[in-house]
Amino acid sequence: MTIDMAQFQLTFLEEAAEHLVDLESGLLELEQHGQTDMSAIFRAAHSIKGGAATFGFESIAEFTHVVEFVLEKARDGELKPTEELTSQLLQSVDIISEMVKAVREGTDVTPEGREDCLAALQGYIENPDRGTAVGLEPTSTSSPESRLLQITFKPKPSMPATGSDAANIIRELANLGEIEVSCHTDEVPLLSDIDPEKMYLSWDIQLSTDATTEEIEDVFVFVEDDAEISIETRAAVQSEQQSKSKESETSTTGKSEEKPKQQINKKENAEANKESIFIRVAIDKVDQLINLIGELVTTNAMVEQCSKKLDADENQTLKSAVVEMSSHTRNLQEAIMGIRMMPIDFAFSRFPRTVRDTASKLGKQVNLETTGNQTELDKTVIEKIVDPLTHLVRNAVDHGIELPERRQECGKPAEGTIKISAYHRGGNVVIEIQDDGAGLNREKILKKAIEKELITTETAADLSDEDVWNFIFDSGFSTADKVTDVSGRGVGMDVVRKNIQALGGAVHIQSEIEKGTCFTVSLPLTLAIVDGMALRLGRETYIIPILNIIESIRLQPEQCRTMQDGVEIVDIRGEYFPLLRLSEVFGTTEENTTSQDINAGITVVVESDQTRLALQVDELLGEHQVVIKNVEDNYRKIQGISGATILGDGRVAFIIDLSGLVKLARENGRFAKASKFGALKMAQTTQRQEEVAA
Amino acid sequence: MSKTILTVDDSISIRQMVAFTLKQAGFNVVEASDGEQGLQVARNNSVDLIITDLNMPNMDGLQMIQNLRGDAAYKFTPILMLTTESDDTKKMAGKQAGATGWLVKPFNPEQLLKVINKVMAA
Amino acid sequence: MNQQVQETSSNEEMLADTVINGNQFLTFTLQEETYGVDILKVQEIRGWSEPTPIPNAPEFIRGVMNLRGEIVPILDMRRRFQMDETSFTKYTVIVVVNVRERTIGMTVDAVSDVMDITVEDMKDAPDFGTSIDASFIRGLAASEEKMVILLDIDAMLQSCELVDLDKIVEKTEATV
Known part of the structure; x- marks a missing residue:
């Protein structure tokens, strides 16, 4: 069988x-508290080795x-887990990770x-027996020739x-050649003295074989x-003779072949195993399920819509069946979405290392606390959020x-202290890094923003704290006095x-001088929904994420x-927002009902890229x-569109991508071209001029 | 009726490989991820052969073998241990605990079946 | 340069199709002319239903429709070939084709027939001097007194800005 x-x-x-x-978190614990479950981390390495081989x-x-x-x-106490050794081991974890990654990605690095x-590791051990792990047990090369063996x-x-x-052993011998077996029963005691669990027999075997010794x-x-x-x-035929015996017996008395019968009373337990058993499923199978349930939800909505039009008395059974089907569909959808959910601990477990490395590089002392590690969200979301979160954590230390x-x-x-917590709020997962x-530093950020001509000295004073904090998300905006090794590398804010x-998430900043900063990241539970x-815009339906x-x-x-x-600028309770008429941006004016009349439609205030704007629909x-x-x-x-969805009537509706929309509007000259605060600035200037005039 | 084999290993990939190989060869396979679970599964099923790793969380392989040998049902059942150590002390410890034989990791499916054949009549 | 590569490969593809896969073409009419597309590229034929318009899309892209959960763009072939507009009737059909792993719908006046066209029947396309870009045409075929213009939908869809340009380059490079 291959x-x-x-x-x-x-x-x-x-x-x-x-x-x-596991290995990493164990080592980090060892480093921090001087002790950890050494058997567990040994086992982790052991399992990797065994599997790899x-x-x-x-x-x-x-x-x-x-x-x-x-x-x-180290587990057996023969090596002291010094800081130096732990560091070395942590480094080796990185190297194994890289090797695993290289294999996964098919790169030969x-x-x-x-x-x-x-x-360095070998320096800790005098005689590392490297040979035992690799390679199969040696096989014999001596040339076999047919001969008669007495066993x-x-x-x-x-x-x-x-x-x-x-019996198994004799059977196995029989497979190697022609065999003649005789059994000795002379050691079998009297029936009254027999212990049925003991073996009293011995055998003489003549084997004619060409198998090697x-x-x-x-x-x-x-x-x-x-x-x-x-x-x-x-x-x-060969003179070669090997004997493993301590003593040799060749007497033959009995002929019958007996063996103790195993008396096994096995419990027939109909009950299936109660253990929670996991199965591993290829992700595309799960994605297919998610796609299919998506179809089902859509079809269900269609059926629902059709059934609403039917007469209630005549179609009572159908109607109640539809209601029931809808409820099943929803439950099914929830259950299927649940498959992709993983605890966010998969991301959080990386942070102790991040904090440790960053802090030690900068000579800082940082204690990390995480809560809500079991909060679940979509696997893909977790995978994609790890890097941004890591950056925020590193940033907090730096x-x-x-x-x-x-x-x-x-x-x-x-x-x-850095506290990282995760919890559910509505249909979102919120992650706070505090x-x-x-x-x-408000002054420092404002100074930089003015230097970069994002704002003017006059407008600076009117900006709310949150507006100011948001500048740090602008590209090339770093308030660090000097670019450190830590903050200098990799991605920016x-x-x-x-x-x-x-x-589909958002990030907000709260900060108080000398007290600390809190980044709040909110994310959708899943990317599929x-x-x-x-x-409504003319005859078409569009979707904006809530x-x-x-x-x-x-x-x-x-x-x-x-x-x-x-x-265009709108004034809502003293705040000014640039106004976008969606029909103009999307070029669907001809069928529009509210092209000029602002109070005929409705205005939605939305936020994207920390910029608020008003959308007329x-x-x-x-x-x-x-x-x-x-x-x-x-x-x-499609610019300004992030995707599409299928409505209850089977038609397609586009989902609006606000940052793309803003970009599109800017290109079309329907939105302040300069900076995102340009419009705001102008609005406020105009307001002042009017006040002066009045 | 085909024989049932219990494979106990905390490594999913090894367990998968063992289970797949055994199923291909026509055996029933039940699985457990550590000694504790292994005991439970063994006691809830009628198992003809057990293949177990030694290093596992909660209860290691040696302890599990000792426990099983105390059960009337598993007094004589062949138990194979998987070990990466080819040194004799581990094997001796295993034998003393009641293991029938061992299989040195890394092994391939052919070797696995060969060893099973050694300790259990087909 | 990419354009050249594309043409060569689609010519080769054409020959290969003709020789190996037989030579069936789905024919349809557009403003009294008969056109044909390789039947192996045709996924299905559907009746007309109003698609959802795409914001800021070229005129000849009518919008997108829901094809069993897939979002499929719909091309108006009359607009694409700069022909006179007609209102859509019950005969208007959408020919759904699969090209380069994409599914795209084309509106045509009516579907006529499936025709066998052999290599001998096929002639090189002359430069029409019409609205139809000669690079979309694989050849002409005369069949039962009728002239069929065989379309190279690969080339045509590529010119329709249906895909981002960088993606075309990517794909072309991948095939070279």
Whole structure:
């Protein structure tokens, strides 16, 4: 039988990644508290090694073997887990991770520092036995020739206790050639003295075989300590003779072949196993399910709509069946969506390491607390949010938490605290990253914003704190006095916000000087479904994600004014927002009912990229949970549109992408071209001029 | 009726490979992820052979074997242990706990079936 | 350069199709002319229903429709070939084609027939001097006194800005 090992390799790689997380968190705990469950981390390394060797990843097996060996010594108290050793082990975890990643991605890269790390680890152990992990047991090469062997097999009475069955051994010998067996019963005691669990028989076997001596010995490999065995070549063609016996017996008396019967009363338990057993399913199967349930939800909505039109009395049965079907469909949808849900701990478990590395590099003391680790959200969302969150955490250590001396000067404990928490709110997951550091410096940010000509000195004073904080999400905006190694690399805050928004999420900042900063990231539970507000524009329906909507309001004409450059501004309770007439931006004016008349339609105040704006639409149709469909499968990207969904009547409705919409409006000259605060600024200037005039 | 084999390993990939191989060879397979679960599964099923890893959380392989040997139903059932250590101390410890034989990791499906054949009549 | 590569490959494809896959064409009419597309590219034929217009899309893209849960763009072939507009009737059909792993609908006046066209029947397309870009035409075929213009829908859809340009480049590079 040939079995393709490749099918298990993927499982192994996933599993290895999980073991690596355990390994890492164990080592971090060891470093912080001086102790951890050493057996657990040893086991993690052990499992990686075993799997790697089995599934053909020799270099991972080889490297991990050394790591395992060091861990074993540490577990058994032979090695002291010094800070230096822990660091070295953490580094080796990184190297294994990289090797696993390289295999997964099919790149053939040897991680940097592998050899150095290996050498350093070997320094901890005098004699690392690297050979045992890799390679199969050696097979014999001696040339087999047909010969007659005389074999004596005398099990100890205790042999059955290890589950060995003499009959199996004799059967195996019989497979190797022609066999003649005689059984000795002379040691069988009187019936009254017989212990049925003991073995009293022994055998003489003549075997005519061309099997090698090793092969013969191999038959007895499990019982060599439980029996007296001798193998002698009788009709020797070869002079080679090997004997394992301590004593040799060749007497023959009995002929009957008996063996103790195993008396096994097995409990027939009809009850199935109660253990929670996981199955691993390819992600595309789950995605297919999600797609199918999406179809079902849509079809269900169609049926619902049709049945509403039917006469209630005549179609009572049908109507109640439809109601029931709808409820089943909803439950089914929830259950299927649940499959993709994972605890956010998969992301959180990375942060202890991030905090540790960043803090030690900067000479800071930081304590990390996480809560809500079991909060569940979509696997894809988790995978995509890890990097932005990591950046925020690193940022909190770098820019938030002060150096120990500085903290003490401020009367704070030398050790800073970063709290990361996750919880559900409505249809969203909220993740907060809070530090008790220096807080954001309004003056410093404003100075920088003025330098970068995002605002003018005059308008600076009118900006709310949140507006000011949001500047740090602008590209190329760094308030650090000097670019550190930590903050200097990788993505910037602008990318963080962009990535969060790409997931349909949002990020907000609260900050108080000397008290600390809190980043609040809210994310949808899943990418496949969005809570949307359906709105009418001419004859078409569009969807806006609820997350983006601040409020909807019916405006009076006097609340609206047009600026010099044609940009419209609306005044809502003293706040000014640029107004976008959606029909104009989307070029659907000809069938529109509200092109000029501001109070005929309705205005929706929305927020995107931390910018608020007012959207003029014809009518709001109500909230819907919609299944997101990709438009780009068969078409290209549509600017201002993030996707589409299928309405109850089977027609397609587009889902609006607000940041794309703003970009589109800017290109069309319907929105202030300069900066996002341009319109605001002008509005406020106009207001002042009027006040002066009055 | 085909024989039932219990495979106990905390590594899903190894367990998957073992289970797949055994099923291909026509055995029934039940699985457990550590010694504790292994005991439970063994006691809730009628198992003809057990293949177990040694290093596992909660209850390791040796302890599980010892426990099983105390059960009347599993006094003589063949138990194979998987071990990465080819050194004899582990094997001895296993034998003392009551293991029938061992299989050194890494192993391939052919080797696995060969060893099973050794300790259990087909 | 990419354009050239594209043409060569679609010519080769054409020959291969003709030789290996037989030579059936679905024919349809547009303003009294008969056109044909390789039947292997045709997924299905549907009746007309009003699609959802795409914001800021070219005129000849009527919008998108829901085809069993898939969002499929609909091309108005009369508009594409700059012919006179007609109102859609009960004979108006949408020919759904599969091109380069995309599903696209085309509105035509009416579907006529499935025709066998052999290599011998096929002639090179002359430069029509009509509204139809010669690069969309694989050839002409005379059948039962009727002239059929065989369309190269790959080339045509590519010119329809249905896909982002960078994606075309990507795909072309991948096929080279």
